[in-house]
Amino acid sequence: MTIAIQPLFSKISIAVNWFKGSPPLHSRSAIIDELRAVAILNMIAYHFCYCAVKIYGADWSWFSSFSVGVWQEYICCSFLFIAGFCSRFSKRPYKRAFKIALCAFLITFATYLFNAKNFVIFGILHCMAPSMFIAALFSRLIEKIQPAFGAGVCLALALIVWNTTKGYFGFGDFSLALPAVLYETDAFFILGMKT
Secondary structure, three states, X not given: OHHHHHHHHHHHHXXXXXXXXXXXXXXXXXXXXXXXXXXXXXXXXXHHHHHHHHHOOOOOHHHHOHHHHHHHHHHHHHHHHHHHHHHOOOOOHHHXXXXXXXXXXXXXXXXXXXXXXXXXXXXXXXXXXXXXXXXXXXXXXXXXXXXXXXXXXXXXHHHHHOOHHHXXXXXXXXXXXXXXXXXXXXXXXXXXXXX
């Protein structure tokens, strides 16, 4: 067990030191590349299953289970985490965000051509592009925030808006219903308010 865990801890240590701004020249963080590869493989597997069920009509009842929802959220969160982690090291963050936005548009366009009734209007790349623009715009302010505090605020905000697609902010007794008018049009889809 110690033999298997030791390389992981050393990779995490390398990634943390790399994140602190002192990576060796032309270096990459192996753990970040590995996490990215795992995220991509999960995305491919999930979309294979999604297409099989939603487009080709496969009768896989397990695909609508809670655990598949968790799997989907894990994939989204892993891409956002990795992109956020790496954004600090981008020398041209606006160009990077523009490339992601262009890829998002191409995915929307291609899926619309393939199936106009079931195309991707807002996926993970559509979320990442404006997030990258915002992060680049406020990068100097973000650099001044203590990481633990920033992570806590981000987690709290994520929990507050988690149920936006269901029509409310918060959870259980601590929830606030959102006006139904926000869901009567697709104008607010970027905020999770889609009909």
